Amino acid sequence: MHVIVVGGGIIGVTSAYYLRQQGHEVTVIERRSGVAQETSFGNAGVIAPGYVTPWASPGMPRKVLSYLFKAEAPVLFRPNANPALWRWLARWFSQCNLADFRINRGRMQRLALYSRDQLHALRDALSIEYERGQGYLQLFRSERDLALSAPVRTMLDESGIRYELLDPQRVREREPGLSPSTPLAAGLFLPDDESGNCPMFARRLRQIAEDDGVRFVFGQQVERIVFESGRASGVLVKDQKMPADAVLVAAACDSVSLLRQCGIRAPIYPVKGYSATVTLDPGAIGPQHALMDEAYKTAITPFGNRLRVAGTAEIGDAQLTLRDAALRTLVRVASDWFPGAARYNEAQFWVGARPMLPDGPPLLGPTSRPGLFLNAGHGSNGWAMACGSAKVLADLISGREPEISMDGLTLARYH
Numbered sequence: 001m002h003v004i005v006v007g008g009g010i011i012g013v014t015s016a017y018y019l020r021q022q023g024h025e026v027t028v029i030e031r032r033s034g035v036a037q038e039t040s041f042g043n044a045g046v047i048a049p050g051y052v053t054p055w056a057s058p059g060m061p062r063k064v065l066s067y068l069f070k071a072e073a074p075v076l077f078r079p080n081a082n083p084a085l086w087r088w089l090a091r092w093f094s095q096c097n098l099a100d101f102r103i104n105r106g107r108m109q110r111l112a113l114y115s116r117d118q119l120h121a122l123r124d125a126l127s128i129e130y131e132r133g134q135g136y137l138q139l140f141r142s143e144r145d146l147a148l149s150a151p152v153r154t155m156l157d158e159s160g161i162r163y164e165l166l167d168p169q170r171v172r173e174r175e176p177g178l179s180p181s182t183p184l185a186a187g188l189f190l191p192d193d194e195s196g197n198c199p200m201f202a203r204r205l206r207q208i209a210e211d212d213g214v215r216f217v218f219g220q221q222v223e224r225i226v227f228e229s230g231r232a233s234g235v236l237v238k239d240q241k242m243p244a245d246a247v248l249v250a251a252a253c254d255s256v257s258l259l260r261q262c263g264i265r266a267p268i269y270p271v272k273g274y275s276a277t278v279t280l281d282p283g284a285i286g287p288q289h290a291l292m293d294e295a296y297k298t299a300i301t302p303f304g305n306r307l308r309v310a311g312t313a314e315i316g317d318a319q320l321t322l323r324d325a326a327l328r329t330l331v332r333v334a335s336d337w338f339p340g341a342a343r344y345n346e347a348q349f350w351v352g353a354r355p356m357l358p359d360g361p362p363l364l365g366p367t368s369r370p371g372l373f374l375n376a377g378h379g380s381n382g383w384a385m386a387c388g389s390a391k392v393l394a395d396l397i398s399g400r401e402p403e404i405s406m407d408g409l410t411l412a413r414y415h
């Protein structure tokens with residue numbers, strides 16, 4: 001079967017790889033000049049199935065309101081007149097209760113744990129180097145931040161995820177580079193979570209997939225999906241039909257408009273975030289693990305001799321422009337914890353849009369149109385969920401039973 005994959009981010013590249021492994025002829029169409037150049041490019045690199053949490057959580061609406069007028073807010077709401085935003089918010093708000101939070105978290109964790117297994121299998125089989133780090137450490141600046149993490153710790157206990165609650169001294173033993181002058185109440189260490197460079201992995205996997213026969217077409221935008229007798233039969237690029245037996249849409253936020261033309265609604269909305277990358281000074285002691293400053297919801301991840309600092313969730317502003325206050329917050333958080341470890345004034349900044357569903361889990365699998373499949377809407381966890389989502393999609397397109405339950409991971413939950 002010939003499958004066209006629309007989008008060459010981490011989701012499209014991993015999908016193409018697994019589809020090829022299952023014997024399909026695969027063509028990836030990507031409008032950029034290479035793979036992983038949009039949201040997959042500058043993310044925090046954290047792969048944390050243990051800590052995966054939906055954005056729709058019980059305390060979140062109040063938190064968003066309390067941040068409304070703060071310059072250093074980790075979560076920002078920018079109202080506009082777009083009805084899609086208000087529909088998304090209404091749906092999100094309806095999910096901000098403990099019962100739905102637990103359901104959504106369970107669905108996301110099922111996929112994220114499976115995905116980590118698939119990533120490990122790929123890494124071992126293909127020897128892919130992607131600046132991998134082991135362990136994920138949450139930093140709590142105050143007792144209040146620590147207390148707020150109590151429900152998450154209960155859920156970690158319930159789902160059997162290994163973690164260690166560390167007092168400040170034990171945090172500093174794990175992270176000797178942390179500044180002693182920044183207040184620190186405790187740390188929560190997840191030894192089985194990890195991190196890695198997402199675009200580096202995507203570029204390497206693209207090479208392997210290409211060597212194996214996957215065709216990558218760059219610099220071409222898919223304008224729409226083409227149907228024959230009701231079945232997806234290809235895509236339209238520059239008014240030319242590219243034929244296929246099945247089409248997989250892996251176009252993150254842009255999946256919405258492609259699907260809308262086919263009469264399918266997918267409530268994926270862009271949630272903007274930023275990152276800064278700096279080179280560590282020689283001799284400086286940087287982070288030993290991926291870190292999360294809970295107060296600012298900012299991740300600090302070591303990639304070789306560089307630091308990636310990423311955070312802020314901004315909803316309502318679809319323009320991918322850098323915002324000074326957000327960038328200052330990133331630099332401030334990194335220099336609070338690792339002052340003098342890098343020349344922060346030489347940071348390279350990036351902005352991207354998380355393809356976010358209001359309830360949290362992505363949309364995987366078939367659509368109401370035969371031959372048309374979807375792998376999109378991974379929000380803040382696309383790197384962590386990529387290999388699992390891609391394997392599931394390859395199985396479904398091949399007519400096989402996926403190895404995990406698809407309950408709550410498909411479009412069916414919106415119809």
Ligand SMILES: Cc1cc2nc3c(=O)[nH]c(=O)nc-3n(C[C@H](O)[C@H](O)[C@H](O)COP(=O)(O)OP(=O)(O)OC[C@H]3O[C@@H](n4cnc5c(N)ncnc54)[C@H](O)[C@@H]3O)c2cc1C
Pocket residue numbers: 006007008009010011012029030031032035036037038039040041042043044045046047220221222223250251252253254255271272273274275299310311351352353354355376377378379380381382383384385
């Ligand atoms: C600040 C920030 C931090 C993050 N941190 C993490 C993290 O620590 N861990 C984690 O797991 N996730 C993280 N994420 C989320 C993660 O980056 C995304 O979920 C993931 O990159 C989504 O991958 P994708 O392939 O769906 O999207 P993309 O990488 O955006 O790929 C979609 C591709 O489709 C192409 N495309 C779109 N429309 C068309 C068309 N019509 N024709 C052709 N091509 C098209 C685009 O050019 C793009 O390359 C973070 C995101 C942000 C913004």
